[in-house]
Amino acid sequence: MKTVRMMARPFVFLLLTAVFIIPVLLLFLQSVSSPWRFGTLLPGDLNTGGWLHISGDPGLQHAIMVTVGLGAAVVALNLLIAVPAARFLAFREFRGKSVLDTILFMPILVPVIAIAMGLHLVFIRIGIADSFTGVLIVHLIPTVPYAIRIFRAGFERIGTKWEEQCRTLGSGRWQTFWHAELPRLAPSLRAAVFLTMVISLSQYVLTVIIGGGRVVTLPLLYYPYAAGGNDTITAAFSILFAAVPVTMVLVIEILLRTVLPYPLKRST
Amino acid sequence: MIGEVPVSFLEIDRLSKTFGQKPVFTDISINSAEGDILSLAGPSGTGKSTFLRCLAGLEKPSSGRVLIDGEDMSGLRAEKRPVVLMFQQPMLFPHMTVLENVTYGLKIRKVRRKERTARGLDMLEKVSLKTYADKYPSQCSGGQQQRIALARALIIKPRLLLLDEPFSSLDEQLRHSLRVWVRNLLKEENMTSVFVTHDREEAVFMGDRLAVMDEGGIAQIGTAEEVTGSPVSSRVSLLVGDGLNLGNGFVPAEAVTLETCVTENSETDSIEAVVERVWKKHGVTFVNVRTGKGNFTIHSSRTVSEGDSVQLVWKRSTFRTFKQVKDDRHA
Numbered sequence: 001m002k003t004v005r006m007m008a009r010p011f012v013f014l015l016l017t018a019v020f021i022i023p024v025l026l027l028f029l030q031s032v033s034s035p036w037r038f039g040t041l042l043p044g045d046l047n048t049g050g051w052l053h054i055s056g057d058p059g060l061q062h063a064i065m066v067t068v069g070l071g072a073a074v075v076a077l078n079l080l081i082a083v084p085a086a087r088f089l090a091f092r093e094f095r096g097k098s099v100l101d102t103i104l105f106m107p108i109l110v111p112v113i114a115i116a117m118g119l120h121l122v123f124i125r126i127g128i129a130d131s132f133t134g135v136l137i138v139h140l141i142p143t144v145p146y147a148i149r150i151f152r153a154g155f156e157r158i159g160t161k162w163e164e165q166c167r168t169l170g171s172g173r174w175q176t177f178w179h180a181e182l183p184r185l186a187p188s189l190r191a192a193v194f195l196t197m198v199i200s201l202s203q204y205v206l207t208v209i210i211g212g213g214r215v216v217t218l219p220l221l222y223y224p225y226a227a228g229g230n231d232t233i234t235a236a237f238s239i240l241f242a243a244v245p246v247t248m249v250l251v252i253e254i255l256l257r258t259v260l261p262y263p264l265k266r267s268t
Numbered sequence: 269m270i271g272e273v274p275v276s277f278l279e280i281d282r283l284s285k286t287f288g289q290k291p292v293f294t295d296i297s298i299n300s301a302e303g304d305i306l307s308l309a310g311p312s313g314t315g316k317s318t319f320l321r322c323l324a325g326l327e328k329p330s331s332g333r334v335l336i337d338g339e340d341m342s343g344l345r346a347e348k349r350p351v352v353l354m355f356q357q358p359m360l361f362p363h364m365t366v367l368e369n370v371t372y373g374l375k376i377r378k379v380r381r382k383e384r385t386a387r388g389l390d391m392l393e394k395v396s397l398k399t400y401a402d403k404y405p406s407q408c409s410g411g412q413q414q415r416i417a418l419a420r421a422l423i424i425k426p427r428l429l430l431l432d433e434p435f436s437s438l439d440e441q442l443r444h445s446l447r448v449w450v451r452n453l454l455k456e457e458n459m460t461s462v463f464v465t466h467d468r469e470e471a472v473f474m475g476d477r478l479a480v481m482d483e484g485g486i487a488q489i490g491t492a493e494e495v496t497g498s499p500v501s502s503r504v505s506l507l508v509g510d511g512l513n514l515g516n517g518f519v520p521a522e523a524v525t526l527e528t529c530v531t532e533n534s535e536t537d538s539i540e541a542v543v544e545r546v547w548k549k550h551g552v553t554f555v556n557v558r559t560g561k562g563n564f565t566i567h568s569s570r571t572v573s574e575g576d577s578v579q580l581v582w583k584r585s586t587f588r589t590f591k592q593v594k595d596d597r598h599a
Contacts, residue, residue, distance in 0.1 A: 169352060169424065171347060172347055
């Protein structure tokens with residue numbers, strides 16, 4: 001068994017390289033060379049035109065700010081809504097729990113475009129259409145149901161007995177959450193943050209409908225850039241687009257390690 | 269019984285709890301002096317745990333009140349009560365070190381780190397685990413974990429400590445050594461405690477006083493000797509009695525002797541029995557015999573073997589009639 005595993009190792013490595021590393025390398029190469037024609041093994045030249053182009057685009061810089069700000073706000077609101085809701089759903093028994101559970105999952109079951117069309121009318125009426133606030137709220141629809149699911153599973157894994165143990169030792173609800181529950185929720189926290197951020201970052205239709213073209217995020221610029229036909233610029237843009245969530249995950253990880261009251265390695 | 273204690277530290281006054289229509293326990297009144305350990309014994313499912321949860325404030329009693337040092341606990345939430353409840357499981361926080369676990373109660377009371385550490389190490393010394401301060405609970409054995417949990421409870425100096433079968437998850441040998449040790453520490457700290465167990469021997473060992481809870485009430489309360497030596501009912505006798513239950517009355521174990529042949533005597537009574545098993549413990553031979561009134565274990569220096577017919581003999585004056593006649597079909 002062991003020998004089979006040993007023999008399989010180089011193949012696994014090759015496969016992973018072929019699937020994950022080579023495409024990224026190619027993308028990077030393309031971003032620093034002129035469009036690459038079929039039949040040539042290596043790119044013909046090295047130039048920084050693509051990167052210069054996108055770094056010189058003030059619209060793009062603004063879009064990055066909006067995207068990051070929106071992503072961060074969506075994540076923050078998700079945590080604020082999902083953590084207490086999940087805790088409640090995990091620890092309390094009440095009539096109509098399964099009904100509430102289904103209702104909370106509805107936004108994912110119903111086509112999001114149908115919800116967006118209806119919400120657009122409401123948002124126009126209350127005056128938050130074509131605004132950052134409107135887009136922020138609409139981004140909660142495809143994210144909150146997932147965040148609640150993730151945290152609920154996390155709370156259920158911990159169980160209610162700890163809350164009672166903490167209370168009898170004298171800690172209030174917030175202290176119990178901060179010292180006893182949150183450190184052990186770190187895996188759920190990481191999963192929820194990453195998922196909601198990537199979902200928010202991938203929204204095109206919702207942002208277009210509710211933002212009305214005034215709230216411009218990176219996905220909205222993707223099409224014009226890709227449609228421009230310049231592979232170098234498109235490659236540079238793609239790398240930049242992928243770098244945004246990766247950077248945010250890094251920032252979150254650093255925050256988790258510095259803000260949480262106990263070392264993370266023990267938290268699972 | 270209640271009137272005998274003039275000012276009691278812990279005063280439980282007609283505490284009742286019902287779940288919906290179903291009563292869990294009714295009108296329980298207990299008084300306990302400061303520093304006393306009260307053992308609460310009884311079969312499982314009689315509401316012992318619920319009773320402790322009501323004292324801790326985790327459950328709201330339906331009626332009655334609890335006073336600690338004259339202070340009414342009724343309106344206080346669990347986290348505001350000077351009461352700590354220890355569960356069957358040690359419930360140590362897995363992500364905290366042993367020292368962090370022990371000092372948790374101080375941390376949430378905003379005690380400064382330096383003082384916290386000093387007091388924590390002090391407390392760990394008392395439970396002989398000082399060298400484990402920087403380890404994690406998963407690196408400690410079950411008995412050590414329960415000791416850490418005890419240290420975590422004692423460090424905040426509660427006025428009442430509740431222990432809900434704290435040794436039941438441990439193996440027997442560990443349970444035996446731990447109970448000596450826990451009792452000594454509780455006495456040293458002068459900790460008023462209520463110790464719940466379904467183990468008769470443990471209840472007698474741990475408590476200064478023994479209360480027997482049965483069918484939602486306190487069947488009997490008193491010193492261990494009073495309760496085990498002269499149970500008020502056949503039911504109490506079956507639960508904790510240390511002696512011969514004759515259905516309408518009781519003969520304490522120390523008054524019963526095992527004889528192979530009986531000389532008729534106007535001062536003694538006897539009952540026929542058959543030896544079922546003979547074994548040794550603590551260097552003494554024990555004999556389990558079957559009588560018409562059930563099985564009975566007695567220590568005897570007489571040489572008998574399994575299957576022998578014997579007599580259990582006692583002085584008539586030692587017989588005590590049960591004060592409460594109650595059927596014991598549940599036993």
